[in-house]
Amino acid sequence: MTQREEAAEGGQKPLRKGMAEKRQAITGGARTVFGREGYTRASIDAIAAEAGVSTRTIYNHFGDKENLFRAVLLESAASVTAATEGLFERHLRKVRDIEEDLLDFARDWVGQAEAHPGHFAVVRQIIPEGSRLPADVLAEWQRIGPQATQEALGRWLLELGGQGLLAVDATNARKAARHLALLVGGGVTAESYFGALPLAQGAVDEIVRDGVEIFLRLYGV
Template sequence: MKEKREAIQGGARTVFGREGYTRASIDAIAAEAGVSTRTIYNHFTDKEELFGSVFLESTASVTAASLELLDRHLRKLRRVEDVEADFLAYARDWVGQGSAHPDHFALVRQIVTEGSRMPAAVIDEWQRTGPRAVRGNLARRLRELADAGLLDIAAGAEAAAARHLSLLVGGVMLETYFGALPMGADETEEHVRGAVWAFLKLYGMPGGGADE
């Protein structure tokens, strides 16, 4: 039973990511998964439930990876002189998540084109457990760094987190269409450095980078 369910979810991830929610059919998902449509309906009530299961499960995995990345890079910051180097290391890993989780971001791309036709409850839950959860955790990390005298976020941690993600992720996602198009290593590095420089120009402390 578990193997069948995993096969269905794997097939659904592929088909939803390729075809989108509206165009994806249970027949196509069954063919991709190597099961019968009856088997799918034995596990899931309908296409909406299957989509929600697949999308929210992958969201949980990506969120967990994002929080681990934040913890690994930002928890160890202790000196203002290390802020720029550590933020660069963190940012490089962050923009690499698109290639680390291609199936998930293929699903996210579909939201851009047909989000209004997707189940609203699923999209709301994705926002809550994905982007908003990550932004909230980042805000807490930035607040801790500010309390330690490593950042100046007088405007508020939530605003700083939103600005940081916009600078770091926004440009890459627009340029690559959420990972659909390649971005070369040099271009990626240039973008990462520019995003970190701009963020520290706004929120950094003297001696912590972006002083010029």
């Protein structure tokens, strides 16, 4: 019995599963290579070797390197955004002590880079290569990644403002979210050179605490 006949007899489930697993192997290998080499230097041959597939398989699934990069960056950005929104939900739904709860939240938030190292390795490569990357891909990454995260954070800060815990309302919620992101995540990013130089936990804690304290001076009640 041929593979096609076997797939037909089984309702095509084995074939579909195999295709999904192959695609996952390709995107995983590509994420590793793009994160290590950057977009320009990464080759389809290197990605194929990392993924354990042929170059023909990659072209059959994605067409070219640009489409593969688009899939890798946007899919991982969506995944990280969803995980971050879950973190917002976990920490900010029931706030009892605004300073301590924000500190706990911020510590977990900056830990996202360690939780999703492959994605942030690719993002780190975007900084020096931005002018050589497809503009529409970068715009879509911003929309479903950083912008979506800040918009979600703004909604949570607005909710805390409605509870009287922060001086945040509809006029400044987006700005408050941007400030918190810069003071906490931006501080760790700058000190670690976008994760290239891992920071000691004590240094991370100091940046997070300073960032939350400054944020509360701006938006505390």
